[in-house]
Amino acid sequence: MAPKRPVNDAEPGENGREVKKPRKGFSVGPDNLPDGTHRRKVQKIKKDLIRKAKVKKSYNKIKEREQANASQATPNGPTAPEEASASLELHPERQAMLDEPETVPQQQQQADQRPRQRRLPRPKPVPFQREAQLAQQRREDREKRQKEIEEANRQRQAKFEERERFRKAMAKARSGGKDGQRKLGRESKVLLEKVQRMVAE
Incomplete structure (x- = not known):
């Protein structure tokens, strides 16, 4: 078993002086924070x-x-009344301004005589105005593209129907009549329409 400490160690430092502990600075937050x-x-x-x-x-x-x-200056006494009298005197420029005749009320009277123009109220701020304009623009673009697509589909359908009609007419004209010969009258009409369409383009 370890020996007990002597009683004189528990007393304040040697030669009757207290041992001064080193002062630790104050801390803010926990000591074990990671870097970051x-x-x-x-x-x-x-x-x-x-x-x-x-x-x-x-x-x-x-x-x-x-x-x-200030406490050293107050016993002297004469400085305090001088400061008080200095504060009561007006600055020369301020005194001159007070002595001038009043011209401001005349200007106010002239301003009152003029008819007041009524201000128009400010338009209410529309929240997300720019976004609303962009959405409107996108909507218009979408509708325009949709119309273009519909127009292209309609033209394609019309061309398809025209080709189909031309094919049926040619098939009818080429089919033989009673004696097995081609019907040149019908065929010539269809060919004439085809040539006119090609010239028109």
Whole structure:
């Protein structure tokens, strides 16, 4: 078993002096933060607190110095009445401005005599106006494309029907009559229509 500590170690330091513990600075946040955003944030807060404390300390020093200077100046006595009389006197420019005749009311009267123009009320702000315009533009573009597609389909259908009609007419004209010969009259009409269509294009 380990020996017990002597009683004199428990007393304050040797030669009757207290042993001074080293002061640890103040801490902000937990000590075991990993490096990264949180640690930098905590360090920033600590630096701000230190800076504010220094500013406050220097302000208090200056304030105490000023109060000491003021308390030394007050026993003299004659400085206080001079300051009071100085504060009662008006600045020459201000005195001249007060002495001038009043021209401002005349300007106000002229302004009152003019007929007031009625202001038009501001249009109410439309939320998402730009988005609404873009949506309207897209809608119009979509409708335009839809019409173009429908027109193209209609033209395609018309051409298809025309070709089908031409094919049936040619088939009828080529089929033999009673004696097995081709019907040139019918065939010539169909061919004439085809030539006219080609010339028109």
